[in-house]
Amino acid sequence: MTPGLVLLLRMAWRNIWRNPVRSSVVFVSMGLGVWAGLFLMGWASGINDARVQDAIDDYLAHGHVHVAGYTADGTNLRALLPNAFAAVAQLEARPDVRGVTPRLQVPAMVQAALGSSGLLLQGVDPQREAQLFTIPHRLPDGAFLTDTAREFNGVVVGQALAKRLDLRVGDPVVFTYQDTAATVHSTLYTVEGLYDGTSNLTEEAVAYVRLDKLATELGVPEAAHDLAFRVDPSAARQKESLEAVCAQIQEDFPEFRVKSWRKTAPEMGYVDEIMAQALLLFMGIMLLAMAFGILNTMLMAILERQRELGMLMAVGLTRQRVFALVVLETVLLTGIGLPFGLLLGHATLVFTNRTGISLEAFADGLAEFGISPVIYPQVVTHWYLPVVALVFVLSLLASLMPARKAVSLNPIESMRAL
């Protein structure tokens, strides 16, 4: 450490308190800025986590097993897992797996009295599907493929689709699709239930029938396109631990492809990152505005202390030390508000994360975007360091101009000045 650094630090620190009111304005605005920024990040992260969690519960699951060449739109009918039930049993035997459901997927045309529509017809095991997902439990009307009267030709459609095609429980509806041999089937089903898929998009895109029925239709007994599975919640929480579990499962099924939801629905994860970056940018802009305030405060301080700075340079304070003095003072001035902002932000996030923030008033509008009505802001500790770095860099930038101003002072003239 160069001699004098401690002295410069002491002077910088005490200089801050020469004008307590002016400095307090800086601390308070910095603290509030950091607090607001952190809360906003935690809030956005909470919205996104809720969105991801909802998607996982609705249809995404934690991971999937497919064969190579599988596509989620069901267009590659031959991408079948041959011994699906054996694979289900093997997956289920793993301690880290909390449920598996096999599915057959085929693109289909639905025809009803009022019109027709294209969608993905999904053959599922009703009990297993209900263990993994919330949709089988969210039926405003009817049952989820468990009605014995309609055991083999029941279909559950989304309520948005039902509304558009004016379908009610008990109505007949024809689904047209090809089997693996390219034979076209037009099969009559009966609407057994209407599901609430949160977003209209989902509700119009997927309809559910029984797995055994669809397997017979397509001529592929004991097969499935997709094994959706959930893992232990503790493993699912972290990206890394989920990927690790998926990698272990992959070792059990070398002939298949095991992927986490981040791989099968990458857009879900991107939104998270894009949002975080946008927020950091937003916070950067906010702090930049603050940096100009700090710059102004420091320039005023330098102008007020011209004589003193002139004297310091006259008795032997080098330009580097004068520069360092102003930089240190600016960084300290900025830095004091930072821990308070961090602490306040952290406390707010921890508290609201526990209590949640209800958006019931706007629930209907939010549902359209797949956002649930109670937001639990996340304690975004991984953003604390970038925020600290941002504040630090901006305060350094804000100090450059005042520091250059101080260095450019001429000792004789500064001391003569009145």
Added chain:
Amino acid sequence: MSLITLSHLRKVYTETASDVVAVDSVDLTLEAGEFAALVGPSGCGKTTLLNLIGGLDRPTAGSVVVSGTDLSTLSDADLVRFRLEHIGFVFQAYNLIPVLTALENTVFILELQGVPAAERNRRGMELLEAVGLADKAHHRPAQLSGGQQQRVAVARALASKPAFVLADEPTANLDSKSASTLLDIMADLNRTEGTLFLFSTHDPRVVDRARRTFHLEDGRVLREERKA
């Protein structure tokens, strides 16, 4: 070899209307341990001359040689370091750093030079004792009178045992009693520390105290007096 040698020293300020010759062909030498004064009416060039000797300003012509070093050969950065290492300064006012205590102000230069805390505080207290302010060591300048502040400034100027101390009208803002006390202290320290003092003044009460006096007018040394 003399401690300070000025030869044909000249400083001209170029103004739009006309050039101002602030210092005009000054030749003088000062030896270690002297107690000397620059005397003359306002505007005669005292401050300018002290600034040239102290390396705060550069001459238009002529040279300033201090302990064998020609100041014109030093870069601006070297000059700052030279001042820090070799010269003590006492200005008319605003000598002290308001946020530092009397003791911290006194040892300011020692701390910049990297002198260990125990050593510099011992030296600082010794000097505050000498200027009669040991009991005010932990007061800030704002809590001291003008005369006390100037005494701290003298202590600060001497702390690093510089080759000489330059004091530009150190008593100008002081009442006669404080001025007299300050001069006593400077004279004492000149004797005990053996440091050359060169101060400027136009105060006749102060002029008598110098053992060597340079009378300036229009930037020239008109005459020189020596006391036995």
